[in-house]
Every structure is written in structure tokens, then in C-alpha cells.
Amino acid sequence: MKYMNLYRGYEKRKEAINKKISSVIERSQFIFGEELxxxxxxxxxxxxxxxxxxxxxxxxxxxxxxxxxxxxxxEDHSEKEIIVPAMTFFSTAEAPAFLGMKVKVCDIDKYFNMDIKKLESLINKNTAAIIPVNLFGQCADYNAILDIAEKNNIFVIEDACQSFGASYNNIKSCSGKLGDIAVTSFFPAKPLGCFGDGGMVFTNNEKLYNNLKQLRHHGDEGGMIHVKLGTTGRLDNMQAGILLEKFKGFDDDMEHRRKAAEYYSEQLKDIVKTPEIAEYNTSVYAQYVIQVENNRDEIRNKLNELGVPTALYYPHPIHLAPALSKLGYKEGDMPVSEYASKHNIALPIDNDILREEQDIVIEALRNVLKKQ
Known part of the structure; x- marks a missing residue:
């Protein structure tokens, strides 16, 4: 068993994807083009x-x-503060830190998302933006976040790298209604993944849209006239073509993924802490994460011996990352995130996981926990 069997997603669209790849190669239009x-x-x-x-x-x-x-x-952004959750992939904090901004970290709630009760106290005159993360495929509480941001005149960037296809109060993630800008990822393991690296940025603001188009292409306004400092940040045409084919049937894939997650929860809720989904959310379960009370590493090792691979999301909270040590955080500052980092286990899940595979996972976990 694989932790994620990504080949099956290709296999069921093999003919269409191969045709699309061949078309891009034959036309040799690899950067920009009709697929993108x-x-x-x-x-x-x-x-x-x-x-x-x-x-x-x-x-x-x-x-x-x-x-x-x-x-x-x-430019010097050292006085600008960006608030991020403590439990997320490093990139959420790395992006503002890379631009010389000061990262401030907020602990998480029971849904693994930014704790709104702790957010407002972190805001001051230097706060420039909040980057909430829709961790594991469910959205943060955006009504509260947007209210705080509006009162303090600060930006909100929806980190939707794990939540494309999810919704909050019937509002789709990446709709541009949950912040000034939304960002998603097409890393292969995502619910909508390509065959390499890729992503997309969404906004309802025309000025931001025009800025983004220039910035992804070295600040070029056309004719090699570079009006901004940007980067090589384009989604290539090959990956765009692959994503077009994988997007067909995406809602069916997400429904399968949700049903798989619900089956896990129903079968495991009596022996482990299963994911909680807020009543206002529809999750895409980018990961299916449980929590065990004790002996997390031993449990994972024994599951692996039984042929059940697992993963950790995330073994080190953001505030304890060595690269951000100058921020001055210490162990104990973010207790909920630190507990999660020591007790979380992600079980196998993907868009095409079979019920019999889930039953193997469930039986193995029950047997391992019975012997604890």
C-alpha cells in the first residue's frame, strides 16, 4: 500500500492526458499558451x-x-508584521520572511486552523497582513478574520494551498471573497495535483491581477519593459494541460475523498481523536489526520511493519523552525500546535483510495492500539 497512490489518478485519464502532453510537445508551446x-x-x-x-x-x-x-x-520591510498560524507548512512563514518581513505566529484551534481568540491580540500598528491557512483541506473562520482585518485596515491572503474545492459558509475557497488574494498549490499530492510543481493565485481586484501577471514574468509589462522586480513564477503550459484533464471529474473525486474520510471517522472515532470539521465548512481532506494520546512514533513504526504507511503534518511547528529562531519563540509558546506536532498521524488517503485499503488501515490501527 502507498500513502498516496497518485498513479491511479493518471491511469483513469491516461489517454486524455497523454494526448494533451503530445499536443503541447508537438506545438512546442511550453511557456504560456492556450492550455494555461x-x-x-x-x-x-x-x-x-x-x-x-x-x-x-x-x-x-x-x-x-x-x-x-x-x-x-x-525595499526595507523589517517593520512590517505578517501573522501566520503556528501549524502549517513552512512556506506560509517563509514567504514573508524571505521578503524581510517580521513573522508573528498565532496558535491554532481544534480544527487545526488559526485561533481567532488569539489573533486580535497579535495586531498592532505594524501589522500588514494576516495569512490564514486552510489546513488539511478545511477553511479557517473567515468571517471573524475579515472582520478583524477590516477594523485594522490590513490585508488578508487566503493560504488555500490545501483547500481548493473546499467551501466556507457555502463560499468556495479561492473565490476571492475570503481575502484580498487566495493562493493554491498543485503539488502532486494535493487534491488537484499536477505532475510537478504548480499553483494559482486568485483575486477579484483588477489592479492586483495586473500586478500578478507582471510579477510572475520578471515585472515585464510587455516588450521586455520591466517595471517591477519580479521573478520566474509562471505555471508552464504542460502542467496546465495536465491539470485541465485532471480537473474533469474533480467534484466526483472530492466526493469520493470526503466519503473515504467520513468512513475513517466512523470506524475510528472510538479509539483515536478523528478530525473535527466546523459546521460552516466543507473539507476536501487534503490529509486525513488523527491524534493518538501516547507512543506516536511506536504506533507509526508498527503500522509500517504491517504495510500501512503514514505521514506527519507537521513534526515541527513554525515558531520552533531553526530558520526562524531569531523571532525569539520558545517551546511552550504555542501549546495547541506543539501538542498536535507530537500526536498527529496522517493516514493514507487520495482521490481513488479503495474501501478495502481503508479496511486494512483500520484493522491494523486497531490491532496496534490494542497492544499499547
Whole structure:
């Protein structure tokens, strides 16, 4: 058994994907082109957002979003503070830190998302933006976040790198209604993943859209006239074509993924802490994460011996990352995130997981826990 069997997603679309790849190669239109244009249109229509900009990764999307909001490369942003959750992939904090901004960290709630009760106390005159993360495929509490941001006149970047296809109060993630800008990732393991790196940025703001298009192409306004400091941040045409084919049937894939997650929860709720989904959310379960009380590493080792691979999301909270040690955080500062980092286990899940595979996982976990 694989932790994620990504081949099956290709296999069921093999003929169409191969045809699309061959078409791109035959035309040799690898950078920009009709596939990228079509994908941006498809995904903007799907989410209901006005503008979508294909980028080379979710991380690059976060960096470009900050640049587009006016935090220009090469300038001193050391007084600007960006609030991120403690439990997330490193990129959420790395993007603002990379631009010389000060990262402030907020602990998480029972849904693994930014704790709104702790957010407001972190805001001061230097706060420039909040980057909530829709961790494991469910959205943060955006009504509260947007209210705080509006009162304090600060930006919100929706880190939707794990939540494309999810919704909050019937509002789609990446719709442009949950922040000034939204960013998603098409890393292969994502619910909608390509065959390499890729991402997309979404906004309803025309000025931000135009900025993003320039910034992903070295600040070029056309004719090699570079009006901004940007980067090589484009989504290539090959990956866009692959994503176009994988997007067909995406809602069915997400329904399968949700049913798989619900089956896990029903079968495991009596022996482990299963994921909680807020009543206002529809999750895409980018990961299916349980919590065990004790002996996490021993449990994982025994599951592996029984042929059940697992993963950790995330073994080190953001505030304890060595690269951010200058921020001055210490162990104990973010107790909920620190507990999660020591007790979380991610079980196998993907868009095509079989019920019999889930039964193997469930039986193995029950047997291992019975012997604890």
C-alpha cells in the first residue's frame, strides 16, 4: 500500500492526458499558451472569482501575492508584521520572511486552523497582513478574520494551498471573497495535483491581477519593459494541460475523498481523536489526520511493519523552525500546535483510495492500539 497512490489518478485519464502532453510537445508551446489560458478560465469560473493567475508553485504564489500588495522586492520591510498560524507548512512563514518581513505566529484551534481568540491580540500598528491557512483541506473562520482585518485596515491572503474545492459558509475557497488574494498549490499530492510543481493565485481586484501577471514574468509589462522586480513564477503550459484533464471529474473525486474520510471517522472515532470539521465548512481532506494520546512514533513504526504507511503534518511547528529562531519563540509558546506536532498521524488517503485499503488501515490501527 502507498500513502498516496497518485498513479491511479493518471491511469483513469491516461489517454486524455497523454494526448494533451503530445499536443503541447508537438506545438512546442511550453511557456504560456492556450492550455494555461483555458485552465485560468476554468478555475476562475469554478470558484466564481474574477481573475486567476497560474504560477509555478504555491510558495511562489504567496511571495507574488505579497509583492502584488505593494511590499516591493528590494525595499526595507523589517517593520512590517505578517501573522501566520503556528501549524502549517513552512512556506506560509517563509514567504514573508524571505521578503524581510517580521513573522508573528498565532496558535491554532481544534480544527487545526488559526485561533481567532488569539489573533486580535497579535495586531498592532505594524501589522500588514494576516495569512490564514486552510489546513488539511478545511477553511479557517473567515468571517471573524475579515472582520478583524477590516477594523485594522490590513490585508488578508487566503493560504488555500490545501483547500481548493473546499467551501466556507457555502463560499468556495479561492473565490476571492475570503481575502484580498487566495493562493493554491498543485503539488502532486494535493487534491488537484499536477505532475510537478504548480499553483494559482486568485483575486477579484483588477489592479492586483495586473500586478500578478507582471510579477510572475520578471515585472515585464510587455516588450521586455520591466517595471517591477519580479521573478520566474509562471505555471508552464504542460502542467496546465495536465491539470485541465485532471480537473474533469474533480467534484466526483472530492466526493469520493470526503466519503473515504467520513468512513475513517466512523470506524475510528472510538479509539483515536478523528478530525473535527466546523459546521460552516466543507473539507476536501487534503490529509486525513488523527491524534493518538501516547507512543506516536511506536504506533507509526508498527503500522509500517504491517504495510500501512503514514505521514506527519507537521513534526515541527513554525515558531520552533531553526530558520526562524531569531523571532525569539520558545517551546511552550504555542501549546495547541506543539501538542498536535507530537500526536498527529496522517493516514493514507487520495482521490481513488479503495474501501478495502481503508479496511486494512483500520484493522491494523486497531490491532496496534490494542497492544499499547
Amino acid at each position: 489560458d483555458a485552465l485560468e478560465k476554468e478555475l476562475s469560473d469554478y470558484t466564481g472569482v474574477k481573475y486567476a493567475v497560474g504560477v509555478s508553485s504555491g510558495h511562489v504564489g504567496l511571495v507574488l501575492s505579497l509583492l502584488a500588495l505593494g511590499f516591493d522586492a528590494g
